[in-house]
Amino acid sequence: MLTDAQVKRLESALAAVAKVTDKLDGVRIGAQDAANVVGRVAQEVSAALVARLNPPSPPYVSPRMEAVRQQQRTGRTGKVTAVMVSRRTEPGPAPVGQRIVEGLAELEALGAKTPPRELVAFMAGYSNVTSKGFANAVGSLRTDGLISYPTTGTIALTDDGRRKAEPPAAPMTPEDVQSRVIARLGGASARILEPLLSAYPKSVARDEVAARAGYGNVTSKGFANAIGRLRSLGFIDYPTPGAIVAMPVLFLEGR
Numbered sequence: 001m002l003t004d005a006q007v008k009r010l011e012s013a014l015a016a017v018a019k020v021t022d023k024l025d026g027v028r029i030g031a032q033d034a035a036n037v038v039g040r041v042a043q044e045v046s047a048a049l050v051a052r053l054n055p056p057s058p059p060y061v062s063p064r065m066e067a068v069r070q071q072q073r074t075g076r077t078g079k080v081t082a083v084m085v086s087r088r089t090e091p092g093p094a095p096v097g098q099r100i101v102e103g104l105a106e107l108e109a110l111g112a113k114t115p116p117r118e119l120v121a122f123m124a125g126y127s128n129v130t131s132k133g134f135a136n137a138v139g140s141l142r143t144d145g146l147i148s149y150p151t152t153g154t155i156a157l158t159d160d161g162r163r164k165a166e167p168p169a170a171p172m173t174p175e176d177v178q179s180r181v182i183a184r185l186g187g188a189s190a191r192i193l194e195p196l197l198s199a200y201p202k203s204v205a206r207d208e209v210a211a212r213a214g215y216g217n218v219t220s221k222g223f224a225n226a227i228g229r230l231r232s233l234g235f236i237d238y239p240t241p242g243a244i245v246a247m248p249v250l251f252l253e254g255r
Contacts, residue, residue, distance in 0.1 A: 096137040098164070099124040101146055104157045105165035110177065112249055114154045118232040122184070129232075174251040181235065181250065188213060188226040196236060196246040203245035 103123030107115045120138075121129045128134075138155065141147045146161030157165065178197055182190045191213040196204055206227075207218045215223040227244065230236045239245050 094137065094140070096124065096133055097141050097146070100134075100137055100141060101157060101161050101165045104147065104155065105162060108157065108162075110249060110252060112234070114150045114156045116232065116234055117153050117155055118229075119234050120155045122233055177252060178250055185230075188215075188222055189230055192223075192226055192244075193230060193235060193246070196244060197250065200246045200251065203239050203243040206242050206244055209244050 100120060100123075103120055104115070107113075107119065107123060112119070115123075117138075118129045121127075121131070121134050124134065124137075126134045138147065141161065142149070144160075145158055146164055148156050148158055150156050178193075182193060185193065192209055195209055195212045209227075210216075210218045210220070210223050213223065213226075217223075227236065231238070235247055235250060236244055237247055
């Protein structure tokens with residue numbers, strides 16, 4: 001485990017590494033390999049820091065699976081246990097792939113049958129859609145015929161993929177969906193989303209959203225990155241210049 005002081009030291013070290021890497025990139029006398037290695041190390045440490053500061057949510061256990069586990073703990077057997085055991089004896093995707101197919105199954109239950117790649121990554125616990133782990137898992141799932149790419153930048157379950165999923169129970173109310181999304185987003189993204197949810201279906205002026213999220217400057221890079229992420233995930237949109245609105249998926253209107 002890292003202390004807060006150690007995290008700050010690592011962040012300072014990463015900044016220094018970035019400067020050295022930039023300098024090495026301009027040298028062509030055998031130093032390019034060193035620059036590449038340093039760059040890769042910096043990326044790995046950065047990813048570790050993000051994981052430390054934004055730990056993934058604990059895995060959700062569906063009521064059906066909890067019932068199976070309870071029967072196994074008490075030594076009782078029944079029809080449900082037999083069905084579930086037979087399903088899980090079939091070869092399934094790797095753990096990351098399983099998170100992806102279950103995230104897709106949950107999105108289907110919410111009405112998003114062809115979600116954007118960024119939203120699928122978010123549901124699977126990845127903050128970066130270009131993550132090698134996520135990209136490799138998606139590629140394997142497509143090769144195995146469990147997912148497809150209906151259009152550029154979107155992912156959908158196939159019938160085989162749907163059979164492999166053990167999705168959590170679909171939230172019953174829009175408030176359930178919103179609470180779960182806000183909890184998983186955290187930080188600036190969550191602060192930005194809350195006033196938009198209150199105003200829905202009306203839009204809110206960009207400067208007002210920034211102020212309510214704690215940003216004194218609407219051109220702040222942090223604010224721009226946060227609303228860009230929310231739009232990529234399909235949670236907000238820009239209906240008119242200078243305005244932001246929450247999207248219907250957060251209110252189960254597509255279910």
